[in-house]
Every structure is written in structure tokens, then in C-alpha cells.
Amino acid sequence: MSMFSAPKGVPEYFPPRSRAFVDVRSHLSRAAELAGYSYIELPVFEDTALYVRGVGESTDVVSKEMYSFEDRGGRSITLRPEGTAGVMRSVVENRLDKGQLPVKLWYSGPFFRAERPQHGRYRQLQQVGVEAIGSDDPALDAEVIAIGDEAFRSLGLTRYALHLTSLGCAVCRPAYRALLQAFLADLDLDEATRERAAINPLRVLDDKRESVQNQLIDAPLMVDHLCEACATHYDAVRAHLVSMGVSWVEAPRMVRGLDYYTRTTFEFTHELLGAQSGIGGGGRYDGLMASVGGDDLSGIGFGLGTDRTLLACEAEGLTPGADAHLDVFLVPIGAEAKTRLVALGARLRAAGIRTDLAYGDRGLKGAMKAADRSGAPLVVVVGDSEVEADSAQVKSMSTGDQATVPWTDLITFISAAIERDLT
RNA sequence: GUGACCGUAGUUCAGCGGUAGAGCGUCGCGUUGUGGUCGCGAAUGUCGCGGGUUCGAAUCCCGUCGGUCACCCCA
Numbered sequence: 183m184s185m186f187s188a189p190k191g192v193p194e195y196f197p198p199r200s201r202a203f204v205d206v207r208s209h210l211s212r213a214a215e216l217a218g219y220s221y222i223e224l225p226v227f228e229d230t231a232l233y234v235r236g237v238g239e240s241t242d243v244v245s246k247e248m249y250s251f252e253d254r255g256g257r258s259i260t261l262r263p264e265g266t267a268g269v270m271r272s273v274v275e276n277r278l279d280k281g282q283l284p285v286k287l288w289y290s291g292p293f294f295r296a297e298r299p300q301h302g303r304y305r306q307l308q309q310v311g312v313e314a315i316g317s318d319d320p321a322l323d324a325e326v327i328a329i330g331d332e333a334f335r336s337l338g339l340t341r342y343a344l345h346l347t348s349l350g351c352a353v354c355r356p357a358y359r360a361l362l363q364a365f366l367a368d369l370d371l372d373e374a375t376r377e378r379a380a381i382n383p384l385r386v387l388d389d390k391r392e393s394v395q396n397q398l399i400d401a402p403l404m405v406d407h408l409c410e411a412c413a414t415h416y417d418a419v420r421a422h423l424v425s426m427g428v429s430w431v432e433a434p435r436m437v438r439g440l441d442y443y444t445r446t447t448f449e450f451t452h453e454l455l456g457a458q459s460g461i462g463g464g465g466r467y468d469g470l471m472a473s474v475g476g477d478d479l480s481g482i483g484f485g486l487g488t489d490r491t492l493l494a495c496e497a498e499g500l501t502p503g504a505d506a507h508l509d510v511f512l513v514p515i516g517a518e519a520k521t522r523l524v525a526l527g528a529r530l531r532a533a534g535i536r537t538d539l540a541y542g543d544r545g546l547k548g549a550m551k552a553a554d555r556s557g558a559p560l561v562v563v564v565g566d567s568e569v570e571a572d573s574a575q576v577k578s579m580s581t582g583d584q585a586t587v588p589w590t591d592l593i594t595f596i597s598a599a600i601e602r603d604l605t
Numbered sequence: 606g607u608g609a610c611c612g613u614a615g616u617u618c619a620g621c622g623g624u625a626g627a628g629c630g631u632c633g634c635g636u637u638g639u640g641g642u643c644g645c646g647a648a649u650g651u652c653g654c655g656g657g658u659u660c661g662a663a664u665c666c667c668g669u670c671g672g673u674c675a676c677c678c679c680a
Contacts, residue, residue, distance in 0.1 A: 487680030554640035
């Protein structure tokens with residue numbers, strides 16, 4: 183029994199799985215780097231009002247899932263529940279939007295939502311996100327979507343799907359919203375659903391209950407009521423996706439939980455993850471920057487769930503980061519040998535060779551066992567006779583071959599052996 | 606936040622009212638300085654935590670904490 187336990191709903195990654203987590207995260211961010219996005223490091227807490235105004239007071243995320251508290255100066259602080267609002271705040275505050283547009287940024291780190299934990303749903307969740315700000319070019323929408331697709335594909339994932347729709351804009355959405363509300367008013371719905379219809383009628387569309395869905399068959403859909411500009415924009419996005427070879431399914435009833443989304447909206451889901459199947463989602467947000475006090479620039483971005491992407495990889499039997507993480511394992515027998523190998527280890531590491539050593543004066547047999555388990559392809563053994571001969575035994579763990587190598591040639595020999603193994 | 610199920614060794618799990626078990630892992634041994642296979646042996650548990658019922662509780666009941674599944678929500 184340990185005295186303390188981690189807070190509820192917080193995932194921890196430790197070896198060996200932490201290696202997979204790190205590898206997943208680097209695949210996700212690499213896709214963004216490959217498309218010219220630059221890293222932005224942001225605070226994990228912000229002024230509560232930023233989320234209330236940016237994300238939307240009526241959203242579940244803001245109204246019942248935020249970790250908010252008063253700091254010692256009496257300010258209301260909130261642990262960030264999502265990434266986009268914070269990026270907007272920083273862009274406006276630091277005038278990153280005053281140069282060439284679009285500004286393309288990526289970020290990574292923990293986010294916090296006080297939800298009831300479940301497999302794949304955590305109170306501290308990890309995301310890798312991108313934002314492209316200051317252009318409403320539909321090619322940029324397509325780029326962002328394609329980056330997400332490539333991020334998942336680069337990990338070897340295949341059992342995922344891209345859901346796509348357009349949520350319209352300030353011109354066409356209000357009229358559609360009224361239309362939908364009128365439609366919903368005539369349906370037989372329970373109180374909670376009626377309430378939702380009043381606050382965010384779009385949300386009713388993706389209700390999972392059959393009894394509700396049956397009544398929604400003839401519900402008006404946003405995509406059928408887009409204004410000319412939105413329709414043209416959406417067509418262009420789809421045309422670009424086709425030319426990039428990205429496939430998707432139309433999801434006219436898809437809804438996002440954050441109020442700022444407009445026009446292009448998308449979600450990646452994985453079919454093996456159960457109820458928490460969303461592994462990434464995003465879209466365009468046209469009014470967000472202005473609502474946070476900046477110029478009225480539009481933007482588009484996504485957040486990819488690092489935790490869930492790892493779960494998706496595991497569900498598909500993929501093993502990210504499984505490559506051996508060591509090149510050489512050193513086995514000393516005796517005090518003199520240890521002194522020599524400790525020094526050799528430092529030199530190997532300085533030469534960029536990943537090296538570990540058998541500590542704790544284990545017997546040769548035990549040390550070899552440790553060497554085997556380390557996964558290192560090469561093992562260097564030094565005992566009394568090697569010390570005397572000023573040499574070392576270098577063993578290949580895969581073939582079992584062992585060579586006597588003069589001490590002065592060791593680093594060169596090892597480098598060459600690793601080089602050979604890589605080719 | 607609502608409902609249901611689960612919580613036993615490092616790990617996966619069996620035991621379900623009468624002195625705590627197995628597989629895997631860990632450590633040691635199988636003669637002097639060589640791992641993976643095999644054989645033999647050993648260590649490790651306040652049976653999540655707190656109450657209650659009982660002669661006796663890992664086992665039954667209540668609470669609590671944690672996890673899981675669905676709803677909800679979303680990454």
C-alpha cells in the first residue's frame with residue numbers, strides 16, 4: 183500500500199509503455215513540422231474568462247468540466263481545457279498576426295477536464311494540436327485535415343475514419359438554427375433534450391438514442407442550408423482533399439462541443455476504441471480571434487488525442503517505439519574492469535552511442551541476463567584477463583559471435599558494428 | 606454528473622464463510638568467466654481502505670476510494 187495515489191482520472195506512462203507514448207507524440211508533431219508549422223509553448227493555465235468567452239459559456243466543457251480556482255491574488259484561473267483559445271490569446275497578445283499570414287503553429291501538452299473518467303477519457307489528457315491563422319483559403323482547411331490524416335497513417339493506423347461537414351457561418355447558421363429549433367419544437371423529447379435544443383439545437387442531431395434518431399430523419403441539415411460563400415468554400419475543401427488522396431465520410435449531423443467552430447468541421451474516429459472513439463477533431467473558427475480581443479482573422483486547427491492515439495495503436499496491435507533503445511551493454515567483472523567500463527561508457531555516450539552498464543556487482547551470468555534483457559545488440563565484457571591484456575570481448579547478442587578487441591580500437595570497432603547492423 | 610460491473614503477490618487472474626493460491630515476471634542454483642531454451646529452488650501479499658454481521662470474513666452487508674462499461678461529453 184502506497185501512502186498516496188495519483189488524482190482520479192489521470193493517466194501515467196512509465197516504461198515500457200512510456201516509450202510508445204513518446205513515439206506516438208513525436209509522430210503526431212512531426213506531421214505538423216513537415217507542413218511548416220512552428221512550435222509554440224504556452225501556459226497550462228489561463229484567465230478563466232478566456233475560455234468562457236472563447237470556447238463558449240453554454241458548452242459543457244466550460245459550464246461543467248473546467249478546473250477553475252482562485253489564485254493568491256484573487257484572480258480566477260482555469261487549467262486549460264483545450265488549446266485553441268490559448269493560442270489565440272498568445273497570438274493577439276504577442277502580435278504574431280502582424281507579419282505574413284497565415285501564422286502556422288503547433289503545440290503539445292496536457293489539458294484538463296473534470297469529467298467522469300473512462301478508458302480513453304481522462305481528467306488530464308494529452309493533445310498535439312495545430313492552428314493556421316489568418317487565411318480562409320480552403321486549401322488550408324484541406325492541409326490541416328491532411329496533416330491529421332498523415333499523422334495517424336505514419337503510425338501505421340488503418341482502422342480510423344475521417345468525418346467531415348460544414349457548420350456554416352454567421353450569415354447562414356442563425357437562419358438554419360431557427361429552422362432546426364422550429365422542427366425540434368414539434369418532437370416528443372424529454373426535458374434534458376428540450377433544454378439542449380434551446381441552448382444548442384445542433385447538439386440534438388447526434389443524440390445516440392434510437393427513439394430520438396427516428397424522429398430526426400427529416401430534420402433539416404446545415405449542409406443543405408449553407409450560404410453561397412460557405413457552399414463554395416466547402417466544395418473547394420473537398421476538391422482539395424480528393425486531389426490529396428484523403429478519403430472521408432460526410433457527417434452532416436456531426437456536432438462539436440466547442441462553440442467557436444464555423445464552416446469546415448471534422449473529426450477522426452477509431453473503430454476499436456468503444457464509446458470514446460474520437461482520436462482527433464477540429465475545424466475552422468471565424469469569430470474566435472475577434473471575441474478574444476484581436477483582429478477579425480479566421481483560423482483553422484485541430485487537436486489530436488495523444489492518449490487515445492496510443493490506445494488506438496495498441497488496439498491495432500501496433501508497437502510504437504519498440505525499436506531497441508540501446509546500442510551497447512557493458513559487463514564488468516571485478517573492480518578494475520568496472521572502473522575501465524564506467525569510463526568507456528561515458529566515452530561511448532559522448533560519441534552518440536546509447537550505452538548502459540551492469541551495475542551492482544552481479545555475477546557474469548546475471549550480468550549477461552541483464553544484457554540480454556536490455557535489448558542491446560552488442561555486449562562488451564571485461565574481466566581480469568582482459569584488463570591484463572588491455573582488451574575487451576565484444577559479443578553480438580543475435581549471433582553469439584564474440585571477438586577480442588584491443589582496448590584502443592574499441593570505440594571504432596563498436597561504431598563500425600553498429601553501422602553494419604543498421605545497413 | 607447518472608446507472609452497472611470490478612478491486613487478491615511486480616503482473617494476469619483463481620479462491621467466494623474455516624490456517625492466502627497458480628501462470629508469467631523477479632532472484633538463486635544446474636561447479637571455475639557468457640544471455641535467450643530447459644530443469645530445480647527461493648522471495649514477495651495489512652486480499653484497495655473504513656465500518657458492520659459472524660465463534661470465524663479475501664469471501665456476506667454498508668460506506669469510501671480507485672478502475673472499467675454504457676449514458677453524457679469529447680481528445
